[in-house]
Amino acid sequence: MSYETLLTETRGAVAIVTLNRPKALNALNSTVMTELTDAFAGFAKDDAIGAIVLTGSEKAFAAGADIKEMQSLDFVDAYVNDFISGWEAIASTRKPVIAAVSGFALGGGCELAMMCDFIIASETAKFGQPEITLGVIPGMGGSQRLTRAVGKAKAMDLVLTGRMMDAAEAERAGLVSRIVAPERLIDEAVEAAAKIASFPRAAVLMGKEAVARSFETTLGEGLRFERRLFHSLFATADQKEGMAAFVEKRKPSFSNR
Numbered sequence: 001m002s003y004e005t006l007l008t009e010t011r012g013a014v015a016i017v018t019l020n021r022p023k024a025l026n027a028l029n030s031t032v033m034t035e036l037t038d039a040f041a042g043f044a045k046d047d048a049i050g051a052i053v054l055t056g057s058e059k060a061f062a063a064g065a066d067i068k069e070m071q072s073l074d075f076v077d078a079y080v081n082d083f084i085s086g087w088e089a090i091a092s093t094r095k096p097v098i099a100a101v102s103g104f105a106l107g108g109g110c111e112l113a114m115m116c117d118f119i120i121a122s123e124t125a126k127f128g129q130p131e132i133t134l135g136v137i138p139g140m141g142g143s144q145r146l147t148r149a150v151g152k153a154k155a156m157d158l159v160l161t162g163r164m165m166d167a168a169e170a171e172r173a174g175l176v177s178r179i180v181a182p183e184r185l186i187d188e189a190v191e192a193a194a195k196i197a198s199f200p201r202a203a204v205l206m207g208k209e210a211v212a213r214s215f216e217t218t219l220g221e222g223l224r225f226e227r228r229l230f231h232s233l234f235a236t237a238d239q240k241e242g243m244a245a246f247v248e249k250r251k252p253s254f255s256n257r
């Protein structure tokens, strides 16, 4: 599939989706949203794909929503057309998605990275929610997902001052799972995605669903949800195979059944 604002490729069971609007530092416009949604839907349907890596360029993962596209909207345009809602399709992708972030991840760019399941950052990554400097606030989940990731103090600091944090600060704060040298970024993310894709698909999807549920519910409900999923995995052939392989001291051969 060829797109105007994206590059896509597959490496084994991993799909790599690269934001590709270099002249605008990968600013997120409506074409990016439509194309990204389409690419993700295609990979979601493709049984050969077990995980997705979403990345940008060395200079920018994405420098935010496209300010030039937004600047002339009035309240009624923004509210009635709700130009942001389409992005939720990325957050609701069932297969694991890793954000591989180099350079700027600002505004909608930071929010897009946070819609992914975890973020691997290059040493050059810079995260921020600078919307306040434009007279608005985060609109694609930043005030909620950033706060859950880094806590109130840092989220308030970033949202209200508009300052950026570097990769080291983002890792300390819990926004980023790993930091790697810029030249290792894609390989590190693809290796992590390939490892995920090598595990039984049902267990992977349930693991993602269970962790994601912790953001939506109480501890008691979350624990019950986890327990039901855990129990249900004993109905799979891959649970039998995984545990038999451990006991027999051999590598498992999973069938995704």
Ligand code: CO8
Pocket: 023, 024, 025, 027, 028, 029, 063, 064, 065, 066, 067, 068, 083, 084, 104, 106, 107, 108, 109, 130, 131, 134, 137, 138, 139, 140
């Ligand atoms: N939108 C549109 N164009 C952009 C954006 C953007 N967010 N960011 C950069 N560009 C463009 C610049 O206009 C410039 O284009 P041109 O060459 O035609 O003038 C080109 O990219 C290169 O940018 P700079 O020359 O500014 O590059 P620098 O290296 O000097 O600076 C920065 C890099 C610091 C990243 C700077 O470009 C910047 O501050 N960008 C804006 C960051 C920002 O404010 N982001 C938040 C946007 S608002 C938002 O994301 C709201 C999200 C909620 C709604 C989501 C719906 C999709």
